[in-house]
Amino acid sequence: MTFLGAPPPGPSVQQLYDADLADRGYVMNLSRIWAHHPEAHDALFELLGAVAQRGGLSMRERGILVGACASTLGDSYCSLAWGARLAEAADPDVAAGVLTGSDAGLTDAERALAAWARSVTADPNATTAADVEALRAAGFDDSRIFAATTFVALRQAFSTVNDALGAVPDAQLRADAPAAVRDAVTWGR
Structure with missing residues (x-):
């Protein structure tokens, strides 16, 4: 399930597991990794939530950002999880389109957001002022561009930990x- 053994039991570990049980009905493999430092997990997700809220990122926009980021990284875990969330916020074909890079069913602004997430993930040093200008032209102000960029970078960090430590999708x-999301995810573990 992961490359790490079980963490020592404790209240914060149990709290992380209990949250999974309440939300999903099972303890997720990635939680078994983050249980080695539950406070880091909580701090990361508190920051992600704050960035998303401050940037006014809707669930659909967050799904697009994470789907584009995770598929670019080759992270099957987050691709499946957020592909399913995006399917709920939009529909399964839209989610599959983001995961495969076709971006079928997205608005022009959403396509710009997906392209930005892929660029930030693939090679942040290759982004240009013209790329940022494309986001502005799509209707994003600088505050929302910062939020989207930071959200992608934090999600990339989360995925990197999970992938490096062998989290297999549950x-x-x-x-x-x-099915459209499952069929789209042909990478990762």
């Missing part, structure tokens, strides 16, 4: 994802 996560 069987239930895969089973619960819409």
Whole structure:
């Protein structure tokens, strides 16, 4: 399930597991990794939430950002999880389009957001002022551009930890994802 052994039991570990049980009905493999430092998990997700809220990022926009980022990284875990979330916020074909890079069903502004997430993930040093200007032209102000960029960078950090430490997507996560999302995710573990 992961490359790490079980962490020592404790209240913060149990709290992380209990949250999974309440939300999903099972303890996620990635939680078994983050249980080695639950406070880091909580701090990361508190920051992600603050950035998303401050930037006014809707669930659909967050799904586009994470789907584009995770698929660019080759992270099957977050691709499945957020592909399913995006499928709920939009529909399964839109989610599959983001994961495969076709961006079918996205608005022009959403396509700009997906392209930005892929650029930031693939090679942040290759982005240009023209790329940022494309986001402005799509209707994003500098505050929202900062939020989207920071959100992608933090999600990339989360995915990197999970992937490097061998988190395999949970069987239930895969089973619960819409068929279009499952079929789109052909990378990762």
